[in-house]
Amino acid sequence: MTTTSEPRATVGAGDAGSGSLRPGSSATGGSAAPARRRARSARVTGLFVLLAVAFVVLAVVSAGTGQLHVPAGEVIGSVLHRLGLDLGPMPAHPNGDAALWSIRFPRVVMAALVGAALATGGALMQGVFGNPLAEPGVVGVSSGAAVGACLVIVFGWAFLGPWTVAGMAFAGGLLTTFLVYATARSGGRTEVVTLVLTGVAVNAVGGAALAFLTFLGDTTAREQIVFWQLGSLNGTRWPYVAVVAPLVLVGIAGAVFLSRRLDLLSLGERAARHLGVDVERLRILCIVLVALLTAAAVAFCGIISFVGLVVPHVVRMAVGPGHRVLVPASALGGAVLLTGADLVARTAVPYADLPIGMLTALVGGPFFFWLIRRTRRSAGGWA
Amino acid sequence: MSRGHGDAAVRTAGPALRALDVHVSFGEAHILVGVDLDVHHGEVVALVGPNGAGKSTLLAVLAGDERPTSGRVLLDGRDVHGVGLDHLARRRAVMLQEMRLSFPFEVEDVVRMGRSPWRGTEREDQDDAVVARTMATADVTHLAARRYPTLSGGEKARASFARVLAQEPGVLLLDEPTAALDIRHQEAVLTEARRWAGDGAAVVVVLHDLTLAAAYADRVVVLDEGRVRGAGAPQEVLTSALLSEVYRHPVEVVRRPGTDEIVVLPVRSTATSRPATRRDGGTGADDATRRDGHTGPDDATRRDGHTGRDEQEPGDVVVGTTSGGVIR
Numbered sequence A: 001m002t003t004t005s006e007p008r009a010t011v012g013a014g015d016a017g018s019g020s021l022r023p024g025s026s027a028t029g030g031s032a033a034p035a036r037r038r039a040r041s042a043r044v045t046g047l048f049v050l051l052a053v054a055f056v057v058l059a060v061v062s063a064g065t066g067q068l069h070v071p072a073g074e075v076i077g078s079v080l081h082r083l084g085l086d087l088g089p090m091p092a093h094p095n096g097d098a099a100l101w102s103i104r105f106p107r108v109v110m111a112a113l114v115g116a117a118l119a120t121g122g123a124l125m126q127g128v129f130g131n132p133l134a135e136p137g138v139v140g141v142s143s144g145a146a147v148g149a150c151l152v153i154v155f156g157w158a159f160l161g162p163w164t165v166a167g168m169a170f171a172g173g174l175l176t177t178f179l180v181y182a183t184a185r186s187g188g189r190t191e192v193v194t195l196v197l198t199g200v201a202v203n204a205v206g207g208a209a210l211a212f213l214t215f216l217g218d219t220t221a222r223e224q225i226v227f228w229q230l231g232s233l234n235g236t237r238w239p240y241v242a243v244v245a246p247l248v249l250v251g252i253a254g255a256v257f258l259s260r261r262l263d264l265l266s267l268g269e270r271a272a273r274h275l276g277v278d279v280e281r282l283r284i285l286c287i288v289l290v291a292l293l294t295a296a297a298v299a300f301c302g303i304i305s306f307v308g309l310v311v312p313h314v315v316r317m318a319v320g321p322g323h324r325v326l327v328p329a330s331a332l333g334g335a336v337l338l339t340g341a342d343l344v345a346r347t348a349v350p351y352a353d354l355p356i357g358m359l360t361a362l363v364g365g366p367f368f369f370w371l372i373r374r375t376r377r378s379a380g381g382w383a
Numbered sequence B: 001m002s003r004g005h006g007d008a009a010v011r012t013a014g015p016a017l018r019a020l021d022v023h024v025s026f027g028e029a030h031i032l033v034g035v036d037l038d039v040h041h042g043e044v045v046a047l048v049g050p051n052g053a054g055k056s057t058l059l060a061v062l063a064g065d066e067r068p069t070s071g072r073v074l075l076d077g078r079d080v081h082g083v084g085l086d087h088l089a090r091r092r093a094v095m096l097q098e099m100r101l102s103f104p105f106e107v108e109d110v111v112r113m114g115r116s117p118w119r120g121t122e123r124e125d126q127d128d129a130v131v132a133r134t135m136a137t138a139d140v141t142h143l144a145a146r147r148y149p150t151l152s153g154g155e156k157a158r159a160s161f162a163r164v165l166a167q168e169p170g171v172l173l174l175d176e177p178t179a180a181l182d183i184r185h186q187e188a189v190l191t192e193a194r195r196w197a198g199d200g201a202a203v204v205v206v207l208h209d210l211t212l213a214a215a216y217a218d219r220v221v222v223l224d225e226g227r228v229r230g231a232g233a234p235q236e237v238l239t240s241a242l243l244s245e246v247y248r249h250p251v252e253v254v255r256r257p258g259t260d261e262i263v264v265l266p267v268r269s270t271a272t273s274r275p276a277t278r279r280d281g282g283t284g285a286d287d288a289t290r291r292d293g294h295t296g297p298d299d300a301t302r303r304d305g306h307t308g309r310d311e312q313e314p315g316d317v318v319v320g321t322t323s324g325g326v327i328r
Helices: A002-015 A025-064 A072-082 A096-129 A141-155 A161-184 A192-216 A219-230 A238-265 A269-274 A279-301 A307-319 A323-347 A356-379 B055-063 B085-091 B107-113 B122-137 B153-166 B183-198 B210-216 B240-247 B275-281 B284-293 B299-305 B314-327
Strands: B017-026 B029-039 B044-048 B070-075 B092-095 B171-175 B202-206 B219-224 B227-232 B251-255 B262-266
Touching: A025 A072, A025 A096, A025 A307, A025 A323, A072 A096, A096 A161, A096 A238, A096 A279, A096 A307, A096 A323, A141 A161, A141 A192, A141 A219, A141 A279, A161 A192, A161 A238, A161 A279, A192 A219, A192 A356, A219 A356, A238 A269, A238 A279, A238 A323, A238 B107, A269 A279, A269 B085, A269 B092, A307 A323, A307 A356, A323 A356, B017 B055, B029 B055, B029 B202, B029 B227, B044 B055, B044 B183, B044 B210, B055 B092, B055 B171, B055 B202, B085 B092, B092 B153, B107 B122, B107 B153, B122 B153, B153 B171, B153 B183, B171 B183, B183 B202, B183 B210, B210 B262, B219 B240, B227 B240, B240 B251
Parallel strands: B044 B202, B044 B219, B092 B171, B171 B202
Antiparallel strands: B017 B029, B017 B070, B219 B227, B251 B262
């Protein structure tokens, strides 16, 4: 290839003294690329193993912790026995097994599902907005979903049976996501300022709607709304899990399916289109999935914000921005984070169940602030 | 050297890319007015013209991004809006001026994105080889592990060029690919574009540097206010009269001695072009020819009418390297 060798030869001769050009860059590049890829895949594998181990440990500890303490060995034994394996000790306490299966396990599973949904929703939203600060809680999609769910609580609707709350949350979330998307984007991209300000506006309206619904509701509904708004996994039962699980699994599967196209979208809408991506369809799919995941998380557990911001960001720092890794790793990371956060919420204050949304906001708020400043610096302004 | 790019097999007898009476209007603003253009396999066509002439819009129309208000664009004889996006992505690649990236991908990953249209085809097996080759071609191999947003403007342009080449298109649309590049990389990028044309690709490139356009294009299309003002071989189209009129600034076209090469220079008055250094550095003859070549009272209009790129001052560079030859 004479074209390429010519300029390189020229520069090699000219710049040899200054040492600014790597000698034989193509040769080193050739052998460095596979090595770099190996290092990266090792890092990716490491991250997944780490997260998986962390999740199992946290889940076992969390399930065993509470007023009725069940040792880790007995927790594992109980699970294995349910799976038909006669291994490990059963809980020694007469009510141990029942407590695990009726109270603890649904809660742990719900925490994992909601965490995965929130983190995946965040990663998706950031991908489609092309902005690392987009997150369902920050831009107001969560409060849109919350309004939908609150309507059901206050008016006692049940037209979709056990799915009514989730269904209305989905409707509210979808409406808000489209609204935010339509207003915050211009010229194919979303500026940070526009996005955050849109979030302020949407959250304000959502907050007002929630306040009005709280005002309308009777005492029971009011109390339910207040605690639900703070975000809590308290009182999770299997039927709730049965509603949330399929939504979350569909959402994550869809996100994984779209991940390659999200990578291309980061080149910008036109360039992605030049590479064969139907950008319009991708956007709509992403918005529907974000609404689905947010609704799944919000429906029974209230507003738990910042998970979708913190988790994808940390994953990106660890293994880079490629969505094929980012999406599943975020899902797993979100599950770990929320399982851990729920453990803290249940145990930090004896005999009290702290609202988990409060905890995540306590950590996520400052993190968001730091992220804004960092983005501003790297973008050279409020771009 | 078998590059296997560009679906040579798909090649049809007619032009690879064809614009037929294309009009683009946004309300009252007429961006393109009745543009006809044929681009054949094996040729490089340069689109030139002043700012706002409609070059980028025409490129967007040719790429299938923009639907013309009226008229049609045919790729391989088929309407560009009638073929699927995936097919389009395997046939034509576009290098845009804007090279933003939302997330900090590594350069090699960005180049590899150019391979995505070939996913699920036999060509996927060549991904690694093609990526390595195009990165070497664009001279970004040593930047492979760098995060794209940390690159300089010129490095980004070269990485984008590598990505576009990795797409192995039969039709290559480049919007000012050399705008951010130094002289060596400008020459390298256009040499590569020529090479692709030599291998059968149809190449359309928007350029501001008319000397570059003259050197590398088989045909030059001069656009002004949305209309084609001239189209044909550089020697025929790039005339002082047409360019001076189109750019609203006196432009001089000279021939590099002993060659057919055209050098296009904006006419500068000595009053506005650093007289001290020019007089000290130049020979006596330099000043004399310069004044002889001076064709108009352009002092007042020079700044406004000047359309070259601000960063690079291509005119200055060209004068520096060629004026000596011109005189002797």
